[in-house]
Amino acid sequence: MNIISSPKDMQSFADQARAGGRVIAFxxxxxxxxxxxxxxxxxxxxxxxxxxxxxxxxxxxxxxxEDLASYPRAFERDCLLAEGAGAxxxxxxxxxxxxxxxxxxxxxxxxxPFHLCGLSRPTFFRGVATVVSKLFNIVKxxxxxxxxxxxxxxxxxxxxxxxxxxxxxxxxxxxxxxADGLAMSSRxxxxxxxxxxxxxxxxxxxKQAEAMVRDGVSGAADLxxxxxxxxxxxxxxxxxxIEIFDPETIEAVQTVDGPARMALAVKIGTTRLxxxxxxxx
Amino acid sequence: MNIISSPKDMQSFADQARAGGRVIAFxxxxxxxxxxxxxxxxxxxxxxxxxxxxxxxxxxxxxxxEDLASYPRAFERDCLLAEGAGAxxxxxxxxxxxxxxxxxxxxxxxxxPFHLCGLSRPTFFRGVATVVSKLFNIVKxxxxxxxxxxxxxxxxxxxxxxxxxxxxxxxxxxxxxxADGLAMSSRxxxxxxxxxxxxxxxxxxxKQAEAMVRDGVSGAADLxxxxxxxxxxxxxxxxxxIEIFDPETIEAVQTVDGPARMALAVKIGTTRLxxxxxxxx
Numbered sequence: 001m002n003i004i005s006s007p008k009d010m011q012s013f014a015d016q017a018r019a020g021g022r023v024i025a026f027x028x029x030x031x032x033x034x035x036x037x038x039x040x041x042x043x044x045x046x047x048x049x050x051x052x053x054x055x056x057x058x059x060x061x062x063x064x065x066e067d068l069a070s071y072p073r074a075f076e077r078d079c080l081l082a083e084g085a086g087a088x089x090x091x092x093x094x095x096x097x098x099x100x101x102x103x104x105x106x107x108x109x110x111x112x113p114f115h116l117c118g119l120s121r122p123t124f125f126r127g128v129a130t131v132v133s134k135l136f137n138i139v140k141x142x143x144x145x146x147x148x149x150x151x152x153x154x155x156x157x158x159x160x161x162x163x164x165x166x167x168x169x170x171x172x173x174x175x176x177x178x179a180d181g182l183a184m185s186s187r188x189x190x191x192x193x194x195x196x197x198x199x200x201x202x203x204x205x206x207k208q209a210e211a212m213v214r215d216g217v218s219g220a221a222d223l224x225x226x227x228x229x230x231x232x233x234x235x236x237x238x239x240x241x242i243e244i245f246d247p248e249t250i251e252a253v254q255t256v257d258g259p260a261r262m263a264l265a266v267k268i269g270t271t272r273l274x275x276x277x278x279x280x281x
Numbered sequence: 282m283n284i285i286s287s288p289k290d291m292q293s294f295a296d297q298a299r300a301g302g303r304v305i306a307f308x309x310x311x312x313x314x315x316x317x318x319x320x321x322x323x324x325x326x327x328x329x330x331x332x333x334x335x336x337x338x339x340x341x342x343x344x345x346x347e348d349l350a351s352y353p354r355a356f357e358r359d360c361l362l363a364e365g366a367g368a369x370x371x372x373x374x375x376x377x378x379x380x381x382x383x384x385x386x387x388x389x390x391x392x393x394p395f396h397l398c399g400l401s402r403p404t405f406f407r408g409v410a411t412v413v414s415k416l417f418n419i420v421k422x423x424x425x426x427x428x429x430x431x432x433x434x435x436x437x438x439x440x441x442x443x444x445x446x447x448x449x450x451x452x453x454x455x456x457x458x459x460a461d462g463l464a465m466s467s468r469x470x471x472x473x474x475x476x477x478x479x480x481x482x483x484x485x486x487x488k489q490a491e492a493m494v495r496d497g498v499s500g501a502a503d504l505x506x507x508x509x510x511x512x513x514x515x516x517x518x519x520x521x522x523i524e525i526f527d528p529e530t531i532e533a534v535q536t537v538d539g540p541a542r543m544a545l546a547v548k549i550g551t552t553r554l555x556x557x558x559x560x561x562x
Binding site: 009011015018019021039054098102103104105106107108109110111112130131134137138140159160162163164165166 | 288292296300301302379381384385386387388389390391393410411414415418419421429440441444445447448458494
């Protein structure tokens with residue numbers, strides 16, 4: 001497996017792969033890989049001859065006071081895990097190589113970020129769209145895989161790719177969960193054993209909504225209220241949002257009379273967790 | 282010569298050219314070509330096997346009240362002129378193909394636009410950076426050529442290319458002037474015969490500053506005052522700005538003790554003209 005840190009070297013590698021007719025699949029990550037990432041890498045293997053995984057904790061998507069400094073890192077373990085899942089190349093740039101002196105260019109969307117996570121993290125999606133644009137120009141993939149766990153991010157990337165004419169096919173990979181239902185996340189490592197137990201309220205609230213919709217409940221307010229009750233049963237759980245929305249526009253829906261997405265963000269102690277699911281009436 | 286209007290077709294054409302080992306040079310224009318554009322196309326021919334000229338009057342770089350609707354157009358003449366200068370392909374997308382329903386993604390710089398033309402046209406460089414990013418992703422060039430006439434634009438593009446890791450070499454082409462000194466511009470076509478004559482005050486003011494610097498004058502305020510006198514001699518000339526600045530950062534300089542750039546924007550009647558020159562002490 002190749003490990004490349006220089007953007008120029010990565011571009012040369014991509015040029016050679018493309019000149020040789022090889023298809024490049026790309027999975028951008030912030031490292032500290034778990035089975036969710038590995039499922040995206042395996043999905044990438046189904047589409048590309050070269051499967052490039054980037055590992056970069058992107059500073060521009062963290063706001064002051066967020067967990068940039070403490071974000072978990074395990075580079076050597078990540079390389080082994082990625083290789084085991086089929087990655088052929090790791091791209092792991094230094095921060096100064098992506099954001100050098102005088103850096104000043106940002107990619108921003110005008111509508112999709114003004115919902116859900118974008119409301120409590122107002123510069124988050126600008127940071128994501130910017131670093132993903134940069135990584136696309138460096139890795140030059142034909143296909144890129146993003147997880148549905150970060151559902152709003154997936155929509156932002158799809159919209160950005162369409163709007164800016166990136167010639168890249170975007171594939172969404174399903175949420176991977178622990179045996180007890182908790183959506184996998186690098187940030188789960190922050191949880192104490194007690195918090196880890198209480199964090200199940202996110203997936204339980206979503207499961208309950210799925211069941212209610214199957215049973216014929218269609219009022220978004222009723223579904224959200226029921227989810228809220230599950231979560232507020234834990235005194236150290238603080239809800240950021242619980243929303244039910246159109247899966248393409250993220251506009252809130254009042255009635256689940258077609259496929260809708262339900263998403264929530266909850267702080268368990270000091271750790272902010274997100275999860276989402278498809279509601280199918 | 283090929284004429285391509287679909288972004289997807291242009292991308293396929295670029296992929297084929299690249300797969301065949303051909304180098305793509307790109308000259309983005311808003312059409313109504315003059316000798317300035319043709320000199321950029323000829324420069325492109327020195328660098329590329331495929332020389333792609335885009336013709337697209339980009340709505341996102343015009344503010345309400347500016348001359349989007351009246352911007353001069355002459356598509357068939359442009360094709361003949363571009364071909365004569367060596368272009369192999371014209372890319373001329375429809376507006377709806379670049380800015381479709383729900384379009385919402387913009388590329389913006391945080392420092393360079395807050396000078397010169399960016400002050401009186403606050404969304405101009407956002408529109409330029411956005412459309413050029415799109416065109417780069419569609420035309421997939423190895424090399425792109427921009428004129429020094431739009432000097433601030435050239436700096437914005439260079440910075441954006443570096444910041445967003447576009448793997449594209451940017452080449453600046455010199456200002457081409459009419460025999461009497463007027464910098465060529467598609468907007469010169471707006472000038473009445475009398476205005477055309479008075480428009481010479483821009484190049485005359487710059488020529489005088491060049492001469493003063495050669496004669497040992499180094500105070501930026503003195504050079505700007507002298508230029509202002511030439512321009513305000515015409516009652517229908519309204520100065521937007523006259524600035525002397527660092528050629529890389531566009532920060533104003535007080536003293537011309539090394540290479541500096543002098544730029545000005547002046548309204549002659551209803552037509553806003555720009556020009557600039559290098560001051561070499």
